[in-house]
Amino acid sequence: MPEPIARALWLRPPGEAFIAEESVSEPAGGELLVRSLYSAVSRGTETLVYSGQVPASEYERMRAPFQAGDLPGAVKHGYANVGVVEHGPGDWPGRRVFCLYPHQTRYRIDADAAIPLPVDVPPERAVLAANMETAVNALWDAGASVGDRVTVIGAGVIGGLIAGLAAGLPGVDVELVDIDTRKQYLGDALGARFRLPDQATPERDIVIHASASEAGLATAIDVAGFEATVLEMSWYGARAVTVPLGGAFHSKRLTLRSSQVGAVSPGRRPRRDHRSRLALAVSLLNDPRFDALIEPDVAFDTLPDVMRRIADPGDATLCQRIRYD
Structure with missing residues (x-):
């Protein structure tokens, strides 16, 4: 050949x-x-x-x-x-x-x-698999579970995939927050309520930040409830970022945690490897x-x-x- x-x-x-x-x-x-x-x-x-x-x-x-x-x-x-x-x-x-x-x-x-590709996953949609793998790892890192109140800040691809997956968990209430009202259709499509930052509901159990902006991170910390987890998905490259650790950050006893797809989430690592996680992500695109x-x-x-x-x-x-x- x-x-x-x-x-x-x-x-x-x-x-x-x-x-x-x-x-x-x-x-x-x-x-x-x-x-x-x-x-x-x-x-x-x-x-x-x-x-x-x-x-x-x-x-x-x-x-x-x-x-x-x-x-x-x-x-x-x-x-x-x-x-x-x-x-x-x-x-x-x-x-x-x-x-x-x-x-x-x-x-x-x-x-x-x-x-x-499974027979029920079209190749046109399968291009989302790498981002879906990131979203799967994020929910594992966040520990999202039945009945949680979850806010995702940043209605990009990663944020949208996380919101869509979270909306499929039983009893979970999901808000998708973004500054761009043109993305309101994503909330409707993915099963989440779309909100502008000043409309975001407070006292959330899990807040996942994926807007890659200081303002978005500040909103994430603001809407997190007592002893909630704020999961930071954004990667800022060479930019320095100010994190608002004053105000109620300590009195609310918040956990601010990073998530990155390069390593399988610790809670799944003994039983999952990169290939099985990616195969799961592909299958979820049905x-x-x-x-x-x-x-x-x-x-x-x-x-x-x-x-x-x-x-x-x-x-x-x-x-x-x-x-x-």
Whole structure:
């Protein structure tokens, strides 16, 4: 089999993206050759990499699973790819899979790195799997349970997925808080009440912050009830952030905790690994509610322009899905 030519998106921070060609060698035993169908751009991590906002201390910890290149230089980044197996052992050929791979038209991976899509999860929606894995880990870290009053601050992709999952727990009351009234439809779609920050209900059991803003974090601390947990999902890159630890923070005996998908939540770690957690995230995307988070497709060739647009702080894009022709 001749080596196919693949095309991949590279990011050269700050503020440059380009598409480059590379050859993909024939898969060896236990490997798959995958042709991409869709991928998705992360509004959080990928835009921080593109904009050059990753601090030097985090270059290694911020590596994507299949990243090529090293910061601060050009990198092939990304981790939300859905494709179809073209070549591989056994019954792999023809199967649709999710992989934490960058934006690339074809790629070769070990079979262990591919998560087969269940028949009830469409490939178009499966691009949310990496973000869904983050949302699953967040609810594990937060310890959300039956009857909790949960507030999610920041109606982006991560916040929306967390709100949607929490709304499925028995007896759980969910508020989704954001400053942008254009996102009110997300509350309706995901089973949560949408609120502006000044309308947010106080005395909540769990508050999950995912707005990546100081004001959002202040609101999270403000609406948390006595001895509640505030879970910080936002990653601020190189930005310094002021945390309001005065006022009632101590008298309410709040727990302020970070959550990050790089490690499985401690309460599940003895029984779950990264692959089983990702497989769970993929399976949870059999829910059409989550289509509300996905923007209309754009073509792979437009990715450099897409990165420029999405990195603009005024852009309201949620999950930007990329179509491969």
